[in-house]
Amino acid sequence: MDREPVNRSDQSSRTGDAGRSDSTNRSSPEFNRRDFLRGSGAAMAATAMAVAATEQQAAAQQQAAKVVSAAPHPVKLNVNGVDLTLTVEPRVLLIDALRNDLNLTGCKDVCDRTNCGACTVLIDGKPVYACSRLVMDVEGQKIVTSESLLSPTKTDDVVTNFCKHDGMQCGFCTPGFVMAVRGYCNQNPKATVDDCRKGLGGNICRCGTYAGVLQAAFDTAQTATPIAKGGA
């Protein structure tokens, strides 16, 4: 679904879903989903700075507290290298904060029960299902989403390899898969195709593009720089 620009009617419902999107993006006649995703990193950073400025003090006070009430609380996060503060209730899940509060809609809410892998993000370098993590739980940890793989100056190998080997059809599982591949290859450079097949068992593609995904994972592993010793 990422291949074609989104039409106007779809666009309004999308931005409506996503909540606080950047107003300049929304009013632009050329706005489409792809540009939106490219721009969202910068937009997020801007939003984050504003939020951070007003809530920094409150966050400092909360840090000492070991029991927080069910009401919204400021939580310090680091998303794609940007420090920011979100005010959320303890029950808010990481996936919802990323998608609804930060407009990082790469991670997908598909099975909602830690089975399919479409919500995979990296937390401190490890692939994690964002649908099973509370925002409170990841305070202070480094969260990396699929949006980080593409910047105006650099395209991550994993993206190039997915394109090269046609590792997707409908694309819904793809953001989760690329993050799982990124995390797996960082931990297991030089992995074989069989290793990759085993390592990526936590992601499901209902279109059945596993052959392309595995080849992309294999290629990515060959050029991966290890960030942690050993592997899962």
Place this chain on the structure above:
Amino acid sequence: MKSFEYARPETEAEAVEFLGTNAGQTVVLAGGTDLVSLMKAELVTPSRVVDLKRIPSLREVTRIDGGVQIGSLATLSDLAQHPLLGGYRSLFDVIDGVRAIQIQGSGTIGGDLCHLPNCWYFRGGYGLLAMDKGVSLPEVGDNRYHAILGNSGPAKFVNASRFAPALIAWGAKVRVISKVDGQKSLSHNSQSSTPNLHEEWLPLEYFYISPKTNAQGNTVLKPGQLISHVWLPDAGNMTSATYEVLQTEGLDWPLASAGVCVDVEGGLVRQARIVMGHVAPTPWLANDAARLLIGQSLNDDTAGMVADAAVSQATPLSMNDYKVQLARTAVKRALLKSVGKLEM
């Protein structure tokens, strides 16, 4: 998801303090790979969640008292890489069977031991016993994944823990901690105890129960208690293996499994322990079957004979007699695997 307070203790004493003792009011959060789903489905509706991840002592793996002590918050990938655990092959077999790096990186050994059943009636909101208007749903409905042993009581679900068979075969104990309730502390392990902490070491095989009522739960844990550590005896001459029968190549729950430990000397078995998983409401100890191996050499024939004995008392429900064969196969293959004789 219902709203809740969130507590982040930094010591074991704080954890039991925050946990309180009101049944159903507080839950312990470890990896969250299952609890969060249960809370989303509102099958678990705590007013407070106590997140244990910031307690360093709960994540350590240390050598202690003639064995190895594993913090209950150690993740599967922590365990897979730990040098002290090299002699416990059956644990690696379990980790290897969890085919998702996401679960391996988040899921914890304590969380696995306390994992609530995957019974679809339980997950659909009918309680552990899956009763609807006085009728046992697994008895009259689809019971293809339910118990084939120990199912004569009201509980028909299967225990969901993947580590329990292997750990019980090793003779593992669990350390259960709770708040001191004003009486004298029974603490005797000064190394990790504090004055506010009551601790008790319990053989893991006594940890699980087959409940008669929904309120009993499927473990002996009472409100206010949690598992802080798992202790394993030194591996010594024992070798071990786990064999899980999995339906798919990806992330899935076993249909049947077996964890075994054997001590073979001069080609003859001196000791053997066999525990089956996912066949009964509790991990199922096949002691009588294991005894048949003593003094025998472990080969295809004797493993098959012992596996037959292990499932000889099975009482499958209307749709799950296929699991008897799977459990038999799991036992046989685990035994052969433990001595390096399994050819796949």
